[in-house]
Amino acid sequence: MLRDITLGQYYPGESVIHRLDPRTKIIATLVYIVSLFVVDSFVGMAIATLAILLLVKISKVPFKFITRGLKPIMFIIAFTFVINMFMFKGEPLFAIGPLVVSKEGLKRAVFMAVRLVLLIFGSSLLTLTTKPINLTDGLESLFKPLSVIGLPAHELAMMMSIALRFIPTLLEETDKIMKAQQARGADFESGNLLQRAKALIPILVPLFISAFRIAQELAQAMEARCYRGGSGRTRMNAMKFRKGDLFAAFIMIAFLGTCIAERIIL
Numbered sequence: 001m002l003r004d005i006t007l008g009q010y011y012p013g014e015s016v017i018h019r020l021d022p023r024t025k026i027i028a029t030l031v032y033i034v035s036l037f038v039v040d041s042f043v044g045m046a047i048a049t050l051a052i053l054l055l056v057k058i059s060k061v062p063f064k065f066i067t068r069g070l071k072p073i074m075f076i077i078a079f080t081f082v083i084n085m086f087m088f089k090g091e092p093l094f095a096i097g098p099l100v101v102s103k104e105g106l107k108r109a110v111f112m113a114v115r116l117v118l119l120i121f122g123s124s125l126l127t128l129t130t131k132p133i134n135l136t137d138g139l140e141s142l143f144k145p146l147s148v149i150g151l152p153a154h155e156l157a158m159m160m161s162i163a164l165r166f167i168p169t170l171l172e173e174t175d176k177i178m179k180a181q182q183a184r185g186a187d188f189e190s191g192n193l194l195q196r197a198k199a200l201i202p203i204l205v206p207l208f209i210s211a212f213r214i215a216q217e218l219a220q221a222m223e224a225r226c227y228r229g230g231s232g233r234t235r236m237n238a239m240k241f242r243k244g245d246l247f248a249a250f251i252m253i254a255f256l257g258t259c260i261a262e263r264i265i266l
Helices: 024-036 042-059 065-087 103-128 132-149 153-183 194-201 201-223 243-265
Strands: 092-098 100-101
Touching: 024 042, 024 103, 024 132, 024 243, 042 103, 042 243, 065 100, 065 103, 092 103, 100 103, 132 153, 153 201, 194 201
Parallel strands: none
Antiparallel strands: 092 100
8 A cells, every 4th residue: 555655756767758847847737736626527627637648648657657646545535525425416316314416416526536536647747757856956946036035945845855755765664664563463454444543553653763763864964965055056957948848838828728718618
């Protein structure tokens, strides 16, 4: 289960999307997320689905690898589906005791579930096709104008990239702790939901200790390399917008415009 979390991982490749400027990919991801909340019909959601599938195909990241990221949040998707299914009133389809499932409620449940899936696909594709260091540089460059109002652009970008970078590391550490506990007779799979949650408590203490140890080692490594924040820092490879980025920007504008037009028309 833990290995199925793909957010924060990088999938090496030389595709067109891999070679795009990180700032372009960050903005494109934000535009895509906004578009998912703009569309309000299955036609618009179908357009968004085709768009992300096309991007996955172009990126050459295995589709099975991206869908693995859905497994850890299947409970959230299922819970959202069930809640929306009973919340909307309309033409009744069937009843489960006092709860009535309407045609409109079922449509909204499917719509919200698809939206969640596409949100995961879009955000996962960003980290899978962007190296952590490039993601840091891109975030810092985008936050730079906000430094006028006192926002620490470099420090904020560094914190966000470190958080994404260490998601796989902490998951791997959690997996090791769970296997060590299971070797000592711990049982994480039997019992009801509450019993399983209680069984996970012994994992939290060593996991927090390991997280603090990793953080200390990282801080010491950064100090040993004379890291003093973003002031006066230079880059060996400067980021530059290329023709591919301009074309991607045009596609982003066209996609967002299509989603807005679809909402107005339908």
